[in-house]
Amino acid sequence: MLAHALQSWEPKPLQPRRRSGLYVRVVDPEEAAGVQALVANVDSPEALLHAVAARQDRQSFLALFRHFAPRVKAYLRRQGADSAVADDLAQEVMFKVWRRAVAFDAAKASAATWVYAIARNAHIDAFRRTRRPEVDMDDAALVADSRPLPDDAMAHGERAKRVQDALASLPAEQATIVRMSFFLHKSHAEIAKELALPLGTVKSRLRLAFGRLRDALHEDRA
């Protein structure tokens, strides 16, 4: 399922207008390859978010909407929301995506990860009716990170793929727990109870899964 979603970026022409416009100028194959990479980059969700932030670009936003809104809706449906409620809330999430696009930092998260955090918090707000305390990255009292972060968007797309692959290759017993935790927002104790497993087993499986994912994320720095 994950591998399938991964492919879905490539064949889908998100912005045909821009793509054909670029192809017109292409002459030699080497340049074609370069432009191809550029186009892929322009169509990446991270680039689309930057376009929304920089120029309030509605076409880029619509491309993001087509990709993320149906997935956010599906995610919310898993929480038990009916279709109309999930639709409304997915719209709310996309509204926040537009409003907060300026705060998106491709060096820190992929677009999917960033949208996930917004959707997760919207879910907590709406269904649990509690606030979600979050770090304020603009706070003067924040202790800044002294280590530099990798910041090119291409490398980021690559990392996102590696995470997808790492998740897709998890043993079922780990994948189930990752899903219950990150998608159904169950505590480790609740997961242990539901699966009739010792708490320590739940924690160690999740740690193993997380270890694999971190290896995939930081392969280039090893």
Added chain:
Amino acid sequence: MIEHHVSDDLLLEYAAGALDEASSLLIATHLALCPPCRAVVRDAEAMGGALLDGEPPEAMSERSPNNVLERVARPPADPAVRANTHGGADRWAGANLPQPLRGYVAETLSQRPWRRIAPGLRQLVLGTASGPTTARLFHLAPGKRIPVHSHRGLELTLVLQGTYRDECATFARGDVAQLDDSVTHRPVVDPSEECLALAVTQAPLRFRSTVMRLIQPLVGV
């Protein structure tokens, strides 16, 4: 330099949105002070991002993209009102506290004052959603000794100012002590400076002394 971090297990639960508000408040406040733990949470959220990307899409209503575009075209309402970031005269509402804690403290102080629960010990129960856990700020006088106690369930303590030590270690700004019911300890505040700490408890403390246990309901610890 922070020496005592939050366990990866708790950071994973925070990233997954599986923690109650009080525990999330403590962890988010620690994250504001601790770049390495922020990096762990970022990595953990990538699992959620990959799951979201792999979700089979469910068709949105036809009107939905235009609904959102119409909404963003409208001028924003009042500039987002931050949860009272200035909390009156109380000095703890000042910039010494990182967000999101500062907002919670200011909001709470606009409703009720600190409460003295013993000589050299004041507390402020913060306004988080009611549930199994409670978040409270403790203000302890220099050199203050807390009677020997253990914990029912998990307790998290984040030091915001000053230091305290117990039998095992010393805790300073940004450090988190994660204690469970296997630990009985007797924290002592450094004599040179007062101490401010945020504690999240799942259940009332269990004091070893009978007197402390008897007065416990009265002082509300």
